[in-house]
Each structure stands twice: as C-alpha cells, then as structure tokens.
Amino acid sequence: MSEAAEQRTVLVPEGMAGERVDTALAKMFGISRTSAADLVSSGNVLVDGASAIKSDRLIPGSTLDVSIPSMVDPLEVVAEVVEGIKIIHDDDAIVVVDKPVGVAVHPSMGWTGPTVVGHLRGAGFQIATSGASERQGIVQRLDVGTSGVMVICKSERAYSVLKNAFRHREVEKTYHALVQGHPDPSQGTIDAPIGRHTRSDWKFAVREDGKHSVTHYETLEAHRFASLLEVHLETGRTHQIRVHMAALKHPCVGDLTYGADPTLAKRVGLERQWLHAVKLGFVHPESGEYVEYESSYPEDLAAALETIRDAH
Numbered sequence: 038m039s040e041a042a043e044q045r046t047v048l049v050p051e052g053m054a055g056e057r058v059d060t061a062l063a064k065m066f067g068i069s070r071t072s073a074a075d076l077v078s079s080g081n082v083l084v085d086g087a088s089a090i091k092s093d094r095l096i097p098g099s100t101l102d103v104s105i106p107s108m109v110d111p112l113e114v115v116a117e118v119v120e121g122i123k124i125i126h127d128d129d130a131i132v133v134v135d136k137p138v139g140v141a142v143h144p145s146m147g148w149t150g151p152t153v154v155g156h157l158r159g160a161g162f163q164i165a166t167s168g169a170s171e172r173q174g175i176v177q178r179l180d181v182g183t184s185g186v187m188v189i190c191k192s193e194r195a196y197s198v199l200k201n202a203f204r205h206r207e208v209e210k211t212y213h214a215l216v217q218g219h220p221d222p223s224q225g226t227i228d229a230p231i232g233r234h235t236r237s238d239w240k241f242a243v244r245e246d247g248k249h250s251v252t253h254y255e256t257l258e259a260h261r262f263a264s265l266l267e268v269h270l271e272t273g274r275t276h277q278i279r280v281h282m283a284a285l286k287h288p289c290v291g292d293l294t295y296g297a298d299p300t301l302a303k304r305v306g307l308e309r310q311w312l313h314a315v316k317l318g319f320v321h322p323e324s325g326e327y328v329e330y331e332s333s334y335p336e337d338l339a340a341a342l343e344t345i346r347d348a349h
Contacts, residue, residue, distance in 0.1 A: 043105040047237045049095045052293030058082060059091040062103065064294070065239055072149045076103065114144055114170060116158040119151040125186060125330050130195035130323040132162055133188050135332045138309055142178045142187070150181070157189065164189065166196035176200045177208075177273065185212070185314025186332040190322070198322035203273065209318035212268040213257070213334070214278055215311035215342060216287040217298060219264050224255040227281040231274045240294060241276045243284045250274045252281045262301060263290050263345045279310060290341065305341035313338055 045066070053061045062073035062082065076082055077091040083102040084093065095101075121137035136142070136153055143154045154173070157164060164174040174190040176199045190196035202208050232247030234240035241247075251271035258265040264287070268278055276295075282288055283295035291307030293299055302308075318329040334342065 045101075045103045045105065045239075047101050047103075047239060049097050049099045049101060050237070050240075050294065051097045052296065052299060053095050054097050054299075055094050057091060058084065058089045058093045058095060061095050062101075065101075066103070066105075076105065081105070114152070114158055115155045117151065117155050118159045119153075119156040122153065122156045125332070126328075127162075128191075128323070130192050130321070131188050131190055131199070132157065133186060133317070133330045136179055136184055136187055136314075137335060138182055138184045138337070141181050143172045143175055148181070153187070153189065162191065164191055166190055166193050176203050177210075178275075179314055180276065180279075180312075182309040183312045183314065184332070184335050184338070186317045186330050187314065188317060188319070188330075192322075195322040199319065202319055202322075206271055207319065209316070209329075210270045210273070210314070211316040211318075212270070212278060213313050213315050214254075214266045214268050214282065215263050215290045215338070215345065216266055216282050217263055217290055217301065218287050219259055220254065220256065220266070220282075220285055220287050223259070223264075225253075227252040227254070227285065229281060229284060231277060231280050241274070241280050243280060248272075248274055250277055250281070252277060254282075258346075260345050261348050265342065278312060290345070305344045307337060307341050309337075311338055311341055 059070055059073040059077055063070045074091045077089050080088055081104040082089040085099050119140055123135040125135055126133040134153060141148050141152045143152055166174045174196060176190055177187055179187055190199055228251050229243040230247030231241050231250040232244035234242045249272060253269040254266045256264050257267050270277060279289055279292055279295050288295045288297040289310040289312050291297055291302040292310035313334055316329060316331045321328045
C-alpha cells in the first residue's frame with residue numbers, strides 16, 4: 038500500500054451483501070466505478086486482511102481496508118462541462134443549477150467524478166468569492182446520489198449574505214422523498230442529533246453527542262409499499278433526511294447504505310436513494326426580493342414513483 042495515502046477502514050453493511058468489491062467501493066466512497074477498480078487492481082483494497090479482486094462478492098460484516106493514494110492536488114478543480122447539469126437561473130450575483138445524480142458539488146478526497154464547480158468553470162462562469170478555490174461560491178451541498186435544485190454564489194457579497202441566510206435557517210429547503218412503508222404519524226417533526234457513525238466513517242447516525250438536527254415531513258401520497266413525503270429542513274447536516282428517515286425505520290427507497298430493502302430497490306429500478314431537492318426559496322442577496330426556484334423529478338425517480346403507484 039502507498040505510504041502517502043488516506044487510509045479508510047469500514048465494515049461491509051447488510052445492504053452491500055453480494056455486491057462486487059468495485060461496485061461497493063464506488064457506492065460507499067462516492068468515487069467512479071473505474072477509480073474503484075483501479076484501487077483494487079493496484080493492491081490498495083483488503084477484505085478481511087487479504088488482497089481483494091474487483092469481482093469478489095462481499096459478505097456483510099467483513100472488514101474493508103482501503104488506501105486512497107494521495108495525488109499531487111486531490112482537490113484541483115477540473116474544468117469540464119457536465120452533461121445533465123441544467124442552469125435554472127443566472128445573474129451577476131448567483132447561479133441556480135439543477136444537479137443530476139452522480140455529480141458532486143465540489144472536489145473532495147476520493148472523488149474523481151464530475152463536479153458542479155468544475156462544470157461552471159468549464160462553461161465559463163466567473164465565480165469570485167473567498168475560500169478554498171475548489172469550494173468557491175458554495176453555500177450548500179447535495180449528496181452525489183441526491184439530485185435537484187441548488188444555488189452557487191458568483192459575487193463576494195452574495196456569498197456572504199447567503200452563507201449567513203443558510204446559517205440562520207432563513208432559506209426554505211424543500212425535498213421530496215419516497216420512503217419505505219408509512220410513517221406514523223403521517224406528518225411530524227424529527228428532532229434528533231446527528232453525528233458520524235461509530236463503525237463507518239462514510240455514514241452518519243442519530244447520536245446523543247451529535248449536532249442538533251431538525252427535519253419536518255408531511256405525507257403527500259401513501260401507497261402499498263412506500264410513501265411520498267414532502268420534507269423541510271431546519272438544519273442542514275450531511276445525509277440528514279436519509280439518517281432521520283432510517284431512524285424512523287422508513288429509509289428512502291433505494292438507500293441501501295441506510296437499510297433500504299434491496300429487493301424493492303431492484304423492483305423499482307433504483308440504484309440510488311429516492312430523494313430530490315424540489316424547491317429552494319430565499320431572499321435574493323442583491324435585489325432583496327424573495328425568490329423561489331424549482332426542479333422536477335428526473336427520469337429514474339419519476340419511473341420508480343410510477344412503479345410504486347401501480348403496485349397493488
């Protein structure tokens with residue numbers, strides 16, 4: 038294993054039972070399948086202490102030791118136009134995008150795939166704000182596996198104003214989530230602190246010593262196997278909706294990382310969690326007017342929802 042590398046050790050969760058090593062690595066670490074295969078073939082992945090082969094099938098409870106080699110500049114922004122990113126709104130202060138699944142917001146350790154920041158740079162957008170270059174203009178994030186609407190700041194003033202608005206919970210963040218079963222009550226508030234999972238450094242969990250986290254939900258549709266919820270976030274913790282719904286025993290459909298049923302995920306054709314940022318509302322940092330931007334369901338989520346609606 039490489040000396041100059043980031044070392045990660047995780048236990049294989051139930052949801053990854055039978056998965057190929059390279060497929061599981063891609064899902065767990067948010068890297069491309071090609072990068073995951075390269076890690077395995079270069080001897081940087083051990084399963085229960087033995088060198089892995091990318092086609093090996095995983096058993097729950099096994100220990101994965103992964104060494105991610107350090108690059109010269111792992112956080113360098115690659116300027117490239119990303120197919121599927123839509124620009125919803127653009128002015129001198131902000132740009133609002135519709136982020137597809139499989140795209141990270143900005144570069145990070147272990148991620149070699151496309152990013153929103155790289156797309157904007159490749160498309161010629163000028164982002165002039167303080168902070169690390171790979172995160173310039175970023176005031177919010179969406180998971181790689183979560184799609185939908187998000188805002189990036191182009192000017193220093195917009196960055197300062199919106200960063201404070203997010204911090205003081207003055208931004209209206211609305212998500213739709215398709216969750217397994219039927220939450221009881223059908224609408225409510227989850228107030229439970231979230232922190233890093235004790236056994237998996239890529240997962241989060243409800244913990245007494247975690248950060249204050251509040252999620253409001255309301256059932257829009259109830260079907261035989263799942264319910265469509267509208268979710269409003271008071272706080273913005275990593276994986277917040279996914280962790281809170283899993284804690285209620287109603288994980289997002291397709292979210293194998295947080296205990297979703299793999300059989301149901303396969304039945305509806307999902308390879309990621311059914312979670313979409315449908316609306317974002319805030320006071321515009323320049324005009325002072327309240328603005329709202331929306332994103333419709335992408336094809337994979339729309340198709341999965343129709344399958345659930347048709348199930349009897």
